[in-house]
Amino acid sequence: MLLRGKAHKFSDNVNTDYIISGKYKFKTLNMNELAKHVMEDLDPDFYSKIEKGDFIVAGQNFGSGSSREQAPLAIKHANISGVLAKSFARIFFRNAINTGLPVIECDTDKIDKGDKLRVDMAKGKIINETKNLTLDVNPLPSVMIEILNDGGLAKHFKKNKGFKI
Amino acid sequence: MGQTIAEKILSNHCKNEVYADDLVIADVDFVMSQDGTTPLAINAFEKMGQKTVFDPKKVAFVIDHSAPSPLEGVSNLHTLMRDFANKHDINIYDIGCGVCHQLIPEQGHIVPSNLVVGADSHTCSYGAINVFSTGVGSTDCAAAMASGKLWFKVPPTIKINCSRALVKGVYSKDLILYIIGELSADGATYKAVEFIGETIDNLSIDARFTISNMAVEMGAKAGLMLADSKTKEWVSQRNSNRFITVEPDNDANYEKELDFDFSNLKPQVAKPHTVDNVVSVDKVADTTIHQGVIGTCTNGRLEDLKIAANVLKKHPVSKNCRLIIAPASKDIFIKAMKKGLIETFVKAGAAVVTPGCGPCVGTHNGVPSDGENVISSANRNFKGRMGNTNANIFLASPATVTASVVTGKITDPREFL
Numbered sequence A: 001m002l003l004r005g006k007a008h009k010f011s012d013n014v015n016t017d018y019i020i021s022g023k024y025k026f027k028t029l030n031m032n033e034l035a036k037h038v039m040e041d042l043d044p045d046f047y048s049k050i051e052k053g054d055f056i057v058a059g060q061n062f063g064s065g066s067s068r069e070q071a072p073l074a075i076k077h078a079n080i081s082g083v084l085a086k087s088f089a090r091i092f093f094r095n096a097i098n099t100g101l102p103v104i105e106c107d108t109d110k111i112d113k114g115d116k117l118r119v120d121m122a123k124g125k126i127i128n129e130t131k132n133l134t135l136d137v138n139p140l141p142s143v144m145i146e147i148l149n150d151g152g153l154a155k156h157f158k159k160n161k162g163f164k165i
Numbered sequence B: 001m002g003q004t005i006a007e008k009i010l011s012n013h014c015k016n017e018v019y020a021d022d023l024v025i026a027d028v029d030f031v032m033s034q035d036g037t038t039p040l041a042i043n044a045f046e047k048m049g050q051k052t053v054f055d056p057k058k059v060a061f062v063i064d065h066s067a068p069s070p071l072e073g074v075s076n077l078h079t080l081m082r083d084f085a086n087k088h089d090i091n092i093y094d095i096g097c098g099v100c101h102q103l104i105p106e107q108g109h110i111v112p113s114n115l116v117v118g119a120d121s122h123t124c125s126y127g128a129i130n131v132f133s134t135g136v137g138s139t140d141c142a143a144a145m146a147s148g149k150l151w152f153k154v155p156p157t158i159k160i161n162c163s164r165a166l167v168k169g170v171y172s173k174d175l176i177l178y179i180i181g182e183l184s185a186d187g188a189t190y191k192a193v194e195f196i197g198e199t200i201d202n203l204s205i206d207a208r209f210t211i212s213n214m215a216v217e218m219g220a221k222a223g224l225m226l227a228d229s230k231t232k233e234w235v236s237q238r239n240s241n242r243f244i245t246v247e248p249d250n251d252a253n254y255e256k257e258l259d260f261d262f263s264n265l266k267p268q269v270a271k272p273h274t275v276d277n278v279v280s281v282d283k284v285a286d287t288t289i290h291q292g293v294i295g296t297c298t299n300g301r302l303e304d305l306k307i308a309a310n311v312l313k314k315h316p317v318s319k320n321c322r323l324i325i326a327p328a329s330k331d332i333f334i335k336a337m338k339k340g341l342i343e344t345f346v347k348a349g350a351a352v353v354t355p356g357c358g359p360c361v362g363t364h365n366g367v368p369s370d371g372e373n374v375i376s377s378a379n380r381n382f383k384g385r386m387g388n389t390n391a392n393i394f395l396a397s398p399a400t401v402t403a404s405v406v407t408g409k410i411t412d413p414r415e416f417l
């Protein structure tokens, strides 16, 4: 899986209420509708700034808070190809992989707003093309790689008739 | 090699001796989801091509987040849940029954040593009764509903030794706010926490739930406690099955051990907009308050309502302030009614709303206006959490919330004892 796009930067502790507010998520299962409100409380115009394939790049503890799967789904449906952060909250991390949104732990201080990035999920490599830098990545547990490669947990589960570790 | 509580419970459920960082597929004893997460879980269940749930008795849906429904979109999602529950004959707690994290233990669905997953981040609450329980998303929940299994990475454990009893006017909410302030919002991410020691032993089960409930506010996967005679009695009153309890081994391996002496702890307040932004109440005293909330899975239990009623019996809610009270369950509501607490609340000027999440998550029941300050007994004060990004939320114990709505500003509850 090869991903390419530019970086949108956010700070530490971006919680699930910021990713998609509770006032929207309970109303609908239409993710394209929810996607329009992604990160709205942090940046009201965020959705209109996204070009297909862009990355969200953040600090520590991205996705803290609720277990709502609407959070990674709304990001995915906003045409974001992946989230890079110094660390992730546990439930968000699982949910992202389960819904097929690539999430990667790395040192995001080496990425600035607007930098062009190339991410090779299979090799576990990030290249900051703007800065001509290669970043190290914390590898995913094997079961998560299987799930991501199958396109998310629902597909993985159907294909293997259960989990495969 | 010795094991922690988390390692023991996960070992028992994958029939293998496992330790921190091992990957396992384990059998779960109970699966729960609520109205914010169930619709997506049903979608995922169908995408997996599943026809039946693994055991209808071990699955429950709770309609608590927007209950009763404030909008037609929500109503349609509730109907989707009811139809699925009826078709598969699983437990459903409809509007008015209460908050999921009160109901699952209170209705006797779980016992010590169980492994439980719930599609809600505060599922870690049941650690208070020696259950390894953790929050998952809708797709994980669907997989668990279908197969009775889920994959886990065995978490390393941080042991928090809590010594000395809390003084009068200081509660388990103050204790956990203080710990979160010390460890920070991601101080225990991916880890289990064991809360152990004299301070915990002295607490009621109601008070212990408050602590385990908020373990996730420092990122923890589980917030575990030992099962003592109080736990066993509490559980036996609700579930007649025999059960085992789980203790850590003396030579268990902890990632970290922290010691806290709580004898001098003061009432604590988490300031906007993060839960780890914690100070003692004197640092924010006199902050104007427009609305108070008592309820939620953190502090909506009978003990909490009694604390509030004791103050409100003599002191009404300030004219410049509102108070919203949501008992955490129907059982609590009935008990509070029998004890005359509800009458006290209403006479004091509070609005008592349907058992459930109430205004905690901004769906209905008390959205604050721009610029208002709210003091709440809930567990999250994120910007916009209660439905308005221009409001400020302070978190505190039910005693501090009550004292503050009586005076109209943040107040040390010890002034009213």
Ligand code: SF4
Binding pocket: B064, B065, B099, B100, B101, B120, B122, B296, B297, B298, B356, B357, B358, B360, B361, B378, B379
């Ligand atoms: S009371 Fe609040 S924190 Fe608890 S389950 Fe409901 S919405 Fe979540």
